[in-house]
Amino acid sequence: MSSVEFQSQILDLLDYLDKRPSNDCFAFNCPIEKLIDCMSALRDQLDFDLLVDATAIDWDQESPRYSVVYHLYSTSNREYIRIVSNCSNDTHPQAPSVSELYPAADWHERETFDLFGIHYTNHPNLKRILMWDEYPYHPLRKDFPLAGIPTDLPAPDVVEVTGASVKSAPLMGGPFVSSHGNHTSGSEPKGKDQSWTESDVKPAT
Numbered sequence: 001m002s003s004v005e006f007q008s009q010i011l012d013l014l015d016y017l018d019k020r021p022s023n024d025c026f027a028f029n030c031p032i033e034k035l036i037d038c039m040s041a042l043r044d045q046l047d048f049d050l051l052v053d054a055t056a057i058d059w060d061q062e063s064p065r066y067s068v069v070y071h072l073y074s075t076s077n078r079e080y081i082r083i084v085s086n087c088s089n090d091t092h093p094q095a096p097s098v099s100e101l102y103p104a105a106d107w108h109e110r111e112t113f114d115l116f117g118i119h120y121t122n123h124p125n126l127k128r129i130l131m132w133d134e135y136p137y138h139p140l141r142k143d144f145p146l147a148g149i150p151t152d153l154p155a156p157d158v159v160e161v162t163g164a165s166v167k168s169a170p171l172m173g174g175p176f177v178s179s180h181g182n183h184t185s186g187s188e189p190k191g192k193d194q195s196w197t198e199s200d201v202k203p204a205t
Contacts, residue, residue, distance in 0.1 A: 006079060013045060014038055025071075025080035032068075032085040032095060039070065039083065039098045048072035048081055054098070054108035056116040057084075060142040065090040066118060070098065070105075087118060097123035115140035 007026055011017060017028040017038065030038045042048040053071040064086035072081050087093035097120035099105040107129060109120045114128040117138035127133060135151070137144055 027082040047076045051102035051104045066093040068095040093118045
């Protein structure tokens with residue numbers, strides 16, 4: 001079966017999907033209320049038996065602001081597919097967990113919850129996987145500064161012994177700013193020439 005025929009088969013079976021632009025694989029938009037039905041059909045009827053990745057997109061100032069993204073692979077058809085669903089709530093984004101269909105989604109969804117703040121309903125163990133439980137931010141959201149945010153250490157006994165706190169760690173070349181002077185514009189950030197990290201004055205070039 002050709003790729004064109006296979007794509008037609010997908011759309012015939014799942015007529016609520018809309019094609020989305022893609023340069024690498026089949027890609028479709030799926031209404032979030034149909035996400036579980038879609039993923040179930042892709043697994044059981046079209047042999048997309050492997051979940052490769054699950055992540056999200058923060059569209060920043062657009063609405064819907066957040067989309068969840070799943071990449072699947074069919075080991076029998078040797079085809080990839082990307083499914084994208086928009087979260088309806090821009091302030092408290094939610095999406096149904098697909099971990100019952102694809103157990104590998106468990107950790108991927110936890111990571112997305114941690115870094116984007118997307119709550120996956122019916123997830124068996126939705127807790128942070130990288131940051132500590134009380135951490136108040138989601139570092140992959142567009143409004144999170146690229147240079148980081150100074151945050152107290154979570155363990156009081158460590159603070160008491162060391163007298164230290166967590167400091168933001170600027171990326172080399174930072175601070176990074178957009179062309180509009182803030183972190184939330186739609187343009188890509190650009191780094192100012194402040195990458196010299198030695199105590200002596202940076203030599204002239």
